[in-house]
Amino acid sequence: HAKAAGRNNYQFFAADMNKATAERLNIERKLRHAIARNELALCFQPQFRADSSQPTGVEALIRWHHPTDGLISPLRFIPVAEETGIIVEIGEWVLLNACREMKHWIDAGLKPMRIAVNVSARQLRRRDFCETVAGALAGSGLPAELLELEITESSVMENPEEAIQILERLGRMGVSLAIDDFGTGYSSLAYLKLFPIDHLKIDRSFVADIEHDLNDRAIAFGTIALAHSLGLNVIAEGVETADQLELLRANGCDEVQGYLFSKPLTSAAAFAFLHARCRSE
Ligand code: C2E
Ligand code: MG
Ligand code: MG
Ligand code: MG
Numbered sequence: 205h206a207k208a209a210g211r212n213n214y215q216f217f218a219a220d221m222n223k224a225t226a227e228r229l230n231i232e233r234k235l236r237h238a239i240a241r242n243e244l245a246l247c248f249q250p251q252f253r254a255d256s257s258q259p260t261g262v263e264a265l266i267r268w269h270h271p272t273d274g275l276i277s278p279l280r281f282i283p284v285a286e287e288t289g290i291i292v293e294i295g296e297w298v299l300l301n302a303c304r305e306m307k308h309w310i311d312a313g314l315k316p317m318r319i320a321v322n323v324s325a326r327q328l329r330r331r332d333f334c335e336t337v338a339g340a341l342a343g344s345g346l347p348a349e350l351l352e353l354e355i356t357e358s359s360v361m362e363n364p365e366e367a368i369q370i371l372e373r374l375g376r377m378g379v380s381l382a383i384d385d386f387g388t389g390y391s392s393l394a395y396l397k398l399f400p401i402d403h404l405k406i407d408r409s410f411v412a413d414i415e416h417d418l419n420d421r422a423i424a425f426g427t428i429a430l431a432h433s434l435g436l437n438v439i440a441e442g443v444e445t446a447d448q449l450e451l452l453r454a455n456g457c458d459e460v461q462g463y464l465f466s467k468p469l470t471s472a473a474a475f476a477f478l479h480a481r482c483r484s485e
Contacts, residue, residue: 261318325359348378357389408442
């Protein structure tokens with residue numbers, strides 16, 4: 205009996221595997237044409253000072269509008285793009301277009317502010333990554349000081365010595381750096397001290413239940429204290445309620461980002477939102 209059940213489980217497992225593989229191949233095939241067919245777009249989520257709610261910048265987030273499948277989440281296609289290497293081309297597209305948008309908004313009268321761009325491990329490992337960043341800055345005319353790259357703990361911990369070299373080069377170019385999704389990966393505090401970074405972003409999973417879960421609260425507040433002792437600013441992501449904001453603010457969190465303030469917006473909506481917020485001060 206047990207053996208039969210085991211075989212059945214295996215068959216279910218194999219069927220699931222095939223389904224997952226088929227879906228992956230399907231995404232890969234379509235993704236190869238996404239840039240040329242103009243299916244990719246960026247949206248922009250504002251970030252704010254926690255104390256005054258003044259905008260400090262925006263994070264560029266990629267969107268894929270497939271003509272028949274509709275909107276496909278980056279959580280589904282970014283991993284495929286990373287495994288297949290398509291992320292290199294997509295990443296270059298994101299960098300150039302994010303820099304262009306901010307430059308365009310500034311030319312249209314927006315107070316200059318930071319634009320943050322997500323960078324995957326595979327992009328960071330490429331020998332020409334710094335040239336790609338320099339190319340996006342030159343191609344858009346955006347000052348390097350306004351560009352921030354968001355990198356995850358796991359991507360820098362793959363090869364910390366090498367990562368330090370790359371991050372230092374980027375730092376010398378004037379670009380700022382943030383560790384994204386902090387607390388979800390494995391990172392050595394000893395290395396954290398060595399990385400030339402400016403911001404730590406507390407992952408949304410620690411913010412979601414911060415009002416009720418004392419462990420999440422301890423992690424969030426501990427991260428803020430740690431970051432400040434290393435001279436880093438802290439951004440909390442996924443802030444959805446006024447209570448979450450108040451807890452974070454009262455405990456020294458520098459900046460916040462989340463649905464409480466704004467969902468990711470189209471370019472025109474982000475410009476209008478930021479322009480109105482900055483003028484009203
Ligand atoms: P991330 O960089 O941690 O981005 C934050 C994600 O949280 C975004 O999801 C954003 O829409 C979502 N979010 C923001 N505030 C809230 C909130 O208050 N509540 C909730 N429930 N969610 C919130 P999104 O846009 O689906 O992106 C998911 C992930 O995909 C990103 O996580 C990032 O890792 C990756 N990604 C997005 N765009 C790019 C890109 O251009 N390049 C690369 N390499 N990765 C990207
Ligand atoms: Mg991010
Ligand atoms: Mg994040
Ligand atoms: Mg996150």
